Amino acid sequence: MPNSAQAQLVRQLESIATLTDEDRTQIAALPFHMKNVAQRHDVMQQGAKLTVCCLIVRGLACRYKLAHGGRRQILSLHLPGDMPDLQGLELDYMDHSIQAMSPCEVAYIPHQSMEALILGSPSLSRALRRHAAIDGSIFREWITNVGRRDALPRIGHLFCEVFTRSRALGLSDGRSFTLNLTQAEIADATGLSAVHVNRTLQALRGQHLISSRGSTHTILNVEALERVADFDAAYLHLLPPRAALMS
Amino acid sequence: MPNSAQAQLVRQLESIATLTDEDRTQIAALPFHMKNVAQRHDVMQQGAKLTVCCLIVRGLACRYKLAHGGRRQILSLHLPGDMPDLQGLELDYMDHSIQAMSPCEVAYIPHQSMEALILGSPSLSRALRRHAAIDGSIFREWITNVGRRDALPRIGHLFCEVFTRSRALGLSDGRSFTLNLTQAEIADATGLSAVHVNRTLQALRGQHLISSRGSTHTILNVEALERVADFDAAYLHLLPPRAALMS
DNA sequence: CGACAATTTGATCTGTCTCAACTATGGTGG
């Protein structure tokens, strides 16, 4: 079951922590309630009573909030293996919504089971807390991105983040990655208007930093893009890749 | 010891969770290393190796990051009883800095002790996780604030948040609260320029929504301000006050 | 081929920034 919920969660956690065989067994034993969510449909809605956590198994999801007048702000993007509302375990109601940006496969896990898992295994509990902590770190970087960067570095930073996270999960070769967002959705993620996103993407292409074919994006010069985007991957708190450890 | 580190932490946690006597005993037994931090000095610095958590005992603190060119973004504000880097327990290095906005009294607690506390008491572990989860929720609201609100509601929202959080800790009467920030610091918190903050504050005063005397701010019409600021306290996940429970 | 969604382009408008000067305000030392 290479693409199962279990496998995705294990892969995700192994990008940020070290798991034992016992941990993997515990994860395999979790009760996953699978569901396919169509593109642009909500996975969970703001205000809903919280009884389950969700795990993104396939596709791209986002968290978002609506401000006055229906202006949408996307808060984070989620790749397979992410548990966007892990912290919801401690909360009573959703304070935001989760939506499928592409057709998604989602696994719902009852809070009860997650709590049992956490109580049963300190090391797994720790890995999950680390997952949630990194989630918080990514929020902090997004605040900085939206608050203090111009359009070009702001969008560039978003691309760098998704690229780096994709690579950490083995979802990318060295230069390309998939980002299934329309320009209007990129606008919602960066706090810009769709028109300005369009023009800024043209600028990024014009500077030979990125190129796109459909939803597949290629970073033509990783170093250069990271420089103009003011990107430093430290905030993702990724484990050094295996290769680096062996050198 | 009414203003001790222990008392502040207890008060904070009781605004969001229910503690047992045993929990309070456990907190009292924590080893606090007290320190006074002068205004505008860092409590912890980005990049530092993480070995302790910090607890704000007195004063106002903030977390911040620097973007290219030294542009500062304030990520969150912290009142007495807050543990800003609680999630740092799971991380290796600070991904942001913490600074005293007013003269602060800070208690440092070794990670070891926090871990022992969490392992020893499920209910306290739960309250602390809830504290961290609400911290995350506040980040999400800030992203929305900076990304999708105009200057006037954006600053109004900041005021509503600090006011509501102060009240939950018993630090405010029904209308006034203390916010020890210069206009330049409000600018850093909202992603605006200091000049525009000045003009927007004048607009807020002109609309008879707020008035200020030094660092004491009064909300002249709470409902009206919350309306124009697009503020809904749900994201703070506060417990209903005792009075409401008895009605 | 038709229809709908997404991207692109042009023109114009505006919120916010920048720069620079001026005015409180409050603390310090002579």
Place this chain on the structure above:
DNA sequence: CCACCATAGTTGAGACAGATCAAATTGTCG
């Protein structure tokens, strides 16, 4: 007690990044 200095707040003028509106173009897929 006053003169001084630094810090914070205020004001004006001009520039600009990015928003808005509207229309044209290019996909994309049944």
